[in-house]
Amino acid sequence: MSGPRHHPADRDAVADYLAAVAARLTGPATARVAITDELRDGLLETLERHLARGRPDREATAAAIAEFGDPHTVATAFAPELAAVQARRVALGLLVTGPLVGLAWIAAAAATASPPWRQELTGPWLALPLVGLALVVAGPALGLTVAATGQRGGRLGRRASFPPTAAAIAALAAVVADLTLLTIITGQALASPGPSTWAPVLLAAGASLTRGTLAGRALRRCLAARAAVT
């Protein structure tokens, strides 16, 4: 079924308006596309109502856009929701990857000539408590992020900046943990004959490298989402 026809100038004005809103949205791409699609439908619906009332094309387009509100106002109104979506996505990603990366490192440590749990921490393993500290920070931050962005989160009356802040802290902790683990294993490899088998170490290092990179990107996105609501 073909939709109502609009004058090219109207389509351009609508497209320009939506582009102006989209340029001001900060959050996951899929959420931003969904918002733009929803706004497009609403804006064209508004335009069609004005045209049906007999208004000239250009006047109807201008009236529809004015009825929607200026792009800055609309984008600002979406910012808290997009920040929550971004924070929840980051938190869930870290909750899924955290145990996997952790298991990979436990397997890698077991394969080394001197796994840390068989002796006092020495050499590069001295940095291991930093990983523990990162986990202590990340755990509550992730829990709070998931709680604040869940169904009851909106009823808790938290500030809109809370979810992206908590998620950013968790992402930073993940980056610290990954960098620390990569530093430890590099130091261990240089200081001793190395593990009896390299496969689990390379797997763990690859997992941390990938997760650390993604966590760094997630950190930047959470900070951008936080900036959009503060």
Added chain:
Amino acid sequence: MRAEVLKGHLDALLLATLAAGPRHGYAIKEALRVGSGGRFDLPTGTVYPALHRLERAGLIRGSWSTVNGRRRRSYELTPSGRRALSDERSSWQEFSAAVSALLGGAPRPAAT
């Protein structure tokens, strides 16, 4: 009337517009405007974020369809949303009755 004036009531009003059945964003905005006699004429673009917030709270459910060749998102009340609307209606009736009793215009006897 500006959105700030409706602060605290907007969620309940949006839920009320969905009591009769599913609606898409523009239809919800129009239901607010028409249902209030033109007093609640919010910028359409600011109604959508409120709908997203209600959806995340589990009070409404959104679903996509294709209409006139474009994607359309419609919303309907969830069971939680129906309960929340019922609670809001009860609270509002109590509140408005109390305010009407005080501001209704009839002089009240002075307490002795």
